[in-house]
Amino acid sequence: MTFIQTILRGIGQVMFQNNIYSGLLFLIGIFYNSWLLGLAALFGTIISTVSAHVFKYPKEAIKNDLYGFNGTLTGIAVFCFFEVSVVTVFALFLGAILSTVIMAYLQKIILPFTAPFVMATWLTIYFLIVIFNFPLLAPLEQIESSLNFLISSGNSFGQVMFQENSITGLFFFIGILLNNKLMAVYAAYAAVLGPIVGWLVSESTSTINAGLMGYNAILCAIALVGTGWKDFLWITSAIILSTLLNIGMAMTGLITLTAPFVLATWGILMVKKV
Structure with a gap:
């Protein structure tokens, strides 16, 4: 057990x-x-x-x-x-x-x-x-549709573990909420702000709806969680930075995984120390 x-x-x-x-x-x-x-x-x-x-x-x-x-x-x-x-x-x-x-x-x-x-x-x-010359699995064809922040937010939670599924994302959100309400609130904030940043820099609608602009942001928000206004500013900065890093790294052809979250959070923590 x-x-x-x-x-x-x-x-x-x-x-x-x-x-x-x-x-x-x-x-x-x-x-x-x-x-x-x-x-x-x-x-x-x-x-x-x-x-x-x-x-x-x-x-x-x-x-x-x-x-x-x-x-x-x-x-x-x-x-x-x-x-x-x-x-x-x-x-x-x-x-x-x-x-x-x-x-x-x-x-x-x-x-x-x-x-x-x-x-x-x-x-x-x-x-x-x-x-071993193994080919990568072909990605599912993403159909361009109208921007839906509700879907993108749900998928953002799911994409933390590679799941493009809003119901899965809901399970993830409830799992966070069950343990730490403040983390859940900030995670929800990140799941909305990350896609907004992607939209502002003209990222494709299909990519935003798939949740690919929010999952690194969610991890940043949870990792830097705090109760003060300064924490809110640091978290907001990390969300924006991680989203931009995600876009920039993807443009090189790199599979970004959670590297944008790691780099953004390390950077914010270093700045906070200074």
């Missing part, structure tokens, strides 16, 4: 919710959209958590599953971008382990956030494409 709770905490920690019920709601939301990605999330979390035990990392950190959440995202990413095969299953396994090792190293020098996931997944994608 303790191990199950640890795994659920790990899934919850993707959005900084150290709560088994939040993790359960997140997992249900993923399975609602895709049973395959639900299994990938589960396996990625388990592999990362077990790796932390094997490498004898601090027990308290393992209990709160600060190692598992990067594995959650890595697991989903592999099957989001590649077809299921023996090679990609093995890549998921190695990528989840690698994310745990990177997490253990980075946390000694900086707040890692989801940087271990980003690094491990970029390496995994590189090796699958370059070494």
Whole structure:
């Protein structure tokens, strides 16, 4: 039972919710959209958590599953971008382990956030494409339609874990609300402001509606949450910065993942120290 709770905490920690019920709601939301990605999330979390035990990392950190959440995202990413095969299953396994090792190293020098996931997944994608010549899955054709901020906000929550589904996003939002109401309020604010920034810089309507302008913003808002007006300004700055970074990095052809969130949050934290 303790191990199950640890795994659920790990899934919850993707959005900084150290709560088994939040993790359960997140997992249900993923399975609602895709049973395959639900299994990938589960396996990625388990592999990362077990790796932390094997490498004898601090027990308290393992209990709160600060190692598992990067594995959650890595697991989903592999099957989001590649077809299921023996090679990609093995890549998921190695990528989840690698994310745990990177997490253990980075946390000694900086707040890692989801940087271990980003690094491990970029390496995994590189090796699958370059070494094994695996093609990326063709993205679903996005139909240009009228801008819908309600849909884009719901999808923004879902896209934190690669789920373009507003109902899944609702599960994610409730999971945050269950654990921390202030985080939920700021996350909702980010889910609206991120798409607005994308719209203001003329990002395509289909991209905004898909939630791709809001998920990094949501993570920034949760990571920097605070009760003062200064916190509101820092969060707003991070939301705008992460959205612009997301657009700029995507223009280079890079799969951005949550790198814009990590870079924007690191930047804001450094400025705050000064």
